[in-house]
Amino acid sequence: MHGSNNDDVRRHNLSTILGIVHRNGATPRSQLTRMTGLNRSTVAALVAELVELGLALEREPDATKQVGRPSPVVAVDPRVVALAVNPEIDAVTIAVVGLGGHVHRRIRHVLEHSPSVTEAVAIAESVIAALRGELDAGFRVAGIGLAVPGQVRSSDGMVRLAPHLDWVDAPIASLLSEASGYPAFAANDAGLGAIAEWHFGAGRGCRDLVYLNGGASGIGGGIIAAGAPFGGVGGFAGEFGHIRVSAVGDAGAHLDSAGIAGTLESEVRLSALLSVLGLGAEHAEDLDDALLAALADDGAPGDAARAEVARQLGHLGTALGAAVNVLNPELVVLGGFLASLLVADPAALDAALSRSALAAPREDVSVVRAELGPNLLMVGAAELAFAPLLGNPAGFGWPASPGR
Amino acid sequence: MHGSNNDDVRRHNLSTILGIVHRNGATPRSQLTRMTGLNRSTVAALVAELVELGLALEREPDATKQVGRPSPVVAVDPRVVALAVNPEIDAVTIAVVGLGGHVHRRIRHVLEHSPSVTEAVAIAESVIAALRGELDAGFRVAGIGLAVPGQVRSSDGMVRLAPHLDWVDAPIASLLSEASGYPAFAANDAGLGAIAEWHFGAGRGCRDLVYLNGGASGIGGGIIAAGAPFGGVGGFAGEFGHIRVSAVGDAGAHLDSAGIAGTLESEVRLSALLSVLGLGAEHAEDLDDALLAALADDGAPGDAARAEVARQLGHLGTALGAAVNVLNPELVVLGGFLASLLVADPAALDAALSRSALAAPREDVSVVRAELGPNLLMVGAAELAFAPLLGNPAGFGWPASPGR
DNA sequence: GGTGATTTGTTGACTGACAAAACATATTAG
């Protein structure tokens, strides 16, 4: 709909090069010319501008075994960071994340009770305030990204509903922006997990992927479609947890967090797994590892556990079938306890998927585990704050350092 | 990933302007400058190039009541056409469609039996051969678009499976291209319906929509995501007909065309509607109208019919709930007998949808009837052939006129 | 250890696309 001009070309090319260095890590300049198809001299000028902007660095060439003049290596400037915030039911986690996805620091503020919006914002702001000296000394902060376990409106970062935190219409992005002085953006945690796995994890180089995460509070999802994160009109897309996988059932049926029965989230539940395995709260910290060990063959799971795993995998396969039929992704990435389920019996999931997915899209897809560990959401949330910078490196309006 | 340069700017701007005139119809040049944000002089030059290329025309200004010098009206050149082909179980339909979506001619070749791929290609080619004199006289043909009721691989137009036609791995695009001498492209019919409704029908100006069509052979769907048709890796996306909406049921349950029970297509069936309404084959031609009339209040449908409509609307609501939760579209467009179901009892569908969709995405969506009539698939298929031309007006490689 | 082939960096001239400004023209309002 909109025309473009020379300025757009420059913006696009700066963005392309910074994006490559951001996602692929340090890259020789000669390789940038090959990847972009641009002229050597153009790439040299673009990189020079990024260095000038304080976004990239040029290092001495790496020692290689190749003929020809060595090419300097271009890397992101490590002083450019974003702040990531993840409020949960039992903690608020804050991190300082650099361009390139490097997590400089992660601070987990443990809570006695589920925080209100105001409390979560106050905690995040106090942690950020404590970091401020450090940040002002050596870093430039692009902004704050919030990963929220709930439905978040993309236009303004309003949390429409976060069932487990019991938040309704909580304008967390504007509250934290107001409190901290940094621009703040919020999105659904699983959607940000999808972005993180896509850039830095199991989904590298993939144009169409679906990410599904299973946690204590339910099942969330995110979509990368045609090489871009997909949110729909309001940013609420990716809620695979609430699609129907079974009959509504009788009065005793579990309900999902939206109060609906027969959905993926109501049938595939971590608590049910833990109870048949006899795992309790003592593994709160390393839950996924404990679960994996208990489900593995040498963990000798009992018949009840095997049956529950099979039941849950059947329902998961049905939901993945819907995702595969509707979205025809190249990859499905499973995180949290869904990854444990996958590892416990890949063949069973495959069989269940084959029962509900059409052959053609079924052949296109692979189902794999998430690769990123505890930094997943921090990296994803930072991506949210980096997006405007990556989209327009030269024209980015840096926030004034607050508190000075 | 790829850099851009001056050539890309020109291509993008030519494409933008031709696209506006194609989708919005004849447009004053001054409005083009406002819509694109480009300079007057630039738009003048771009339009002049499109006229030079034989893709657009400039007419005398329309009489308006506005102050200021009148602006010439830019329209598509009506001589630019694409051929559309739609093989079905009982006919092969061929049309000549102009830029702008105008259907010059539509020819329905009725068949006694379901055609094989070879037969369908032969029929299409013979109709095209008969048109050739006419085409060579006054038209330039961009190519052929095929709307196929089945799963079509986008990369090469291979029909992986068309259950009702009983085609498996049928390379229809390359066969017809070979036979006719025109470049040919194939895609799923419902996906093309989505594109047609998006450009010229109920979905105009919408960036995120889902289209669902109900026909005698089942339920197909198409997705427009983030302002572009979405096909997934292989082009198979949009198969909403095969997602689970109910329990698998007992032995007597209907199966969908993929042999799966409990799916949308197995529960929401035109034949079931027709049988409770006592409608038969005599309405083959104007089925949708007859259905609408029978379902309307003054058609006095019986209790059995009301119950069946309610049952089907319940299942349709469940499937739409999945679509709404996963894709968060702005619009859901229903075509074929699904439109009749919607009209019969909009409130019931709304209620069913509200039971399975989350509140936030539910509030974003409207469910409406398709607007395009019998030309829907012709316009959508033509869009497929026009796509390369619209994407790169100056660099488009026109096929040599075959047979001369 | 020199010499040539190869690859890439560097520099300056060149092309082309859009923007901007000045002027021309066609319409409406009074």
Place this chain on the structure above:
DNA sequence: CTAATATGTTTTGTCAGTCAACAAATCACC
């Protein structure tokens, strides 16, 4: 008939990327 307004037309300017020539750094081979 005149002023105001909007837009077409023409000319000049700016800027991004390309291209070609040359320089520099490495490897391979004699």
